[in-house]
Amino acid sequence: MDKFAPVKRSEDGQPVRYLIVDDSVFARKNLARMVETFGGQVIGEAGDGVSAISEYERLMPDIVLMDITMPQMEGIEAAEKIVRDHPSARIVMVSSVGYQENIVAALQRGARHFVQKPVKPEVLYEVIKYVMRDDGTTPRGAGAGAGA
Amino acid sequence: MRMDLIQPFINSADAVLAQGLESPITIENLSMEEEAYRRKGIAAEVCLTGEIEGRIIFDVDLGAAVQLASRLAGVEVSETNEELVREAVCELANQIIGNSVTTLNDQGFHFHVRPPTLHTSEQGSKSSEDTEALVMCFSTSSGNVFMNVALRHHRRRATERAAVAG
Numbered sequence: 001m002d003k004f005a006p007v008k009r010s011e012d013g014q015p016v017r018y019l020i021v022d023d024s025v026f027a028r029k030n031l032a033r034m035v036e037t038f039g040g041q042v043i044g045e046a047g048d049g050v051s052a053i054s055e056y057e058r059l060m061p062d063i064v065l066m067d068i069t070m071p072q073m074e075g076i077e078a079a080e081k082i083v084r085d086h087p088s089a090r091i092v093m094v095s096s097v098g099y100q101e102n103i104v105a106a107l108q109r110g111a112r113h114f115v116q117k118p119v120k121p122e123v124l125y126e127v128i129k130y131v132m133r134d135d136g137t138t139p140r141g142a143g144a145g146a147g148a
Numbered sequence: 149m150r151m152d153l154i155q156p157f158i159n160s161a162d163a164v165l166a167q168g169l170e171s172p173i174t175i176e177n178l179s180m181e182e183e184a185y186r187r188k189g190i191a192a193e194v195c196l197t198g199e200i201e202g203r204i205i206f207d208v209d210l211g212a213a214v215q216l217a218s219r220l221a222g223v224e225v226s227e228t229n230e231e232l233v234r235e236a237v238c239e240l241a242n243q244i245i246g247n248s249v250t251t252l253n254d255q256g257f258h259f260h261v262r263p264p265t266l267h268t269s270e271q272g273s274k275s276s277e278d279t280e281a282l283v284m285c286f287s288t289s290s291g292n293v294f295m296n297v298a299l300r301h302h303r304r305r306a307t308e309r310a311a312v313a314g
Binding site: 023024025026027029030033069070071095096097098099100101102116117118120 | 164167168217220221222231232235236238239242243244245246247249250251253254261262263
């Protein structure tokens with residue numbers, strides 16, 4: 001895997017803390033491996049939208065990487081609920097289902113960006129850098145789009 | 149079966165497998181199947197509902213599945229680690245079918261995709277006259293990968309949508 005310069009939190013220079021949400025353990029492990037090469041720290045994982053909300057509340061991560069198609073509660077609905085309570089939450093949707101309607105729905109409901117699977121590390125890296133530069137004051141969806 | 153519904157699955161399988169394995173893929177065989185589907189290795193099934201309805205079975209020979217899992221995980225995965233191998237097959241199915249669904253939705257077909265589930269029975273349901281199954285065999289550097297696509301296009305639902313949209 002490529003070598004990436006570590007992405008740090010601007011406020012204290014600490015590693016970016018991630019919550020990874022995907023119903024596939026395999027996909028979660030792959031994403032975890034990827035963000036660790038960006039110098040990030042995976043502080044939690046969840047396998048569905050309901051657990052994602054509770055894990056977000058418990059861990060308050062810097063970034064959530066969220067799948068869309070999941071059992072119980074889908075990723076877009078979970079993202080909407082998280083952002084409603086935590087407007088500064090940084091949520092990046094990571095899904096193989098990347099049609100325009102889905103992307104627009106995700107961005108309108110508070111996601112900061114969208115990356116299509118299979119995830120290319122260099123694409124995710126650029127998205128993470130972009131999202132971490134955003135201090136939460138950027139209007140929702142501005143500058144965002146399909147990353148892959 | 150309509151080729152415009154099938155082509156995105158072929159393109160997506162080609163792209164996702166080639167990217168995952170970092171080697172070229174060839175389509176070895178393409179056939180219509182009337183008999184019930186017989187599982188060949190580790191298989192995942194994805195169901196679609198909406199204007200396009202049906203199911204896709206993504207089936208990988210065990211040896212190929214182990215190699216695919218190892219390549220995708222970036223670590224050696226043993227045949228005994230069945231759960232990880234199954235997860236890898238499900239995730240590949242998710243990526244290939246998700247990418248195809250993206251193309252079809254952007255072409256104006258509206259439907260919903262359910263999360264992949266393991267297809268554990270030896271035999272699947274028979275295809276019918278209005279839900280023909282197309283079986284594709286992709287040859288990869290790791291072994292054969294099969295995709296069985298049985299879809300039906302509901303023209304009436306598409307027409308109703310268009311009427312509502314005005």
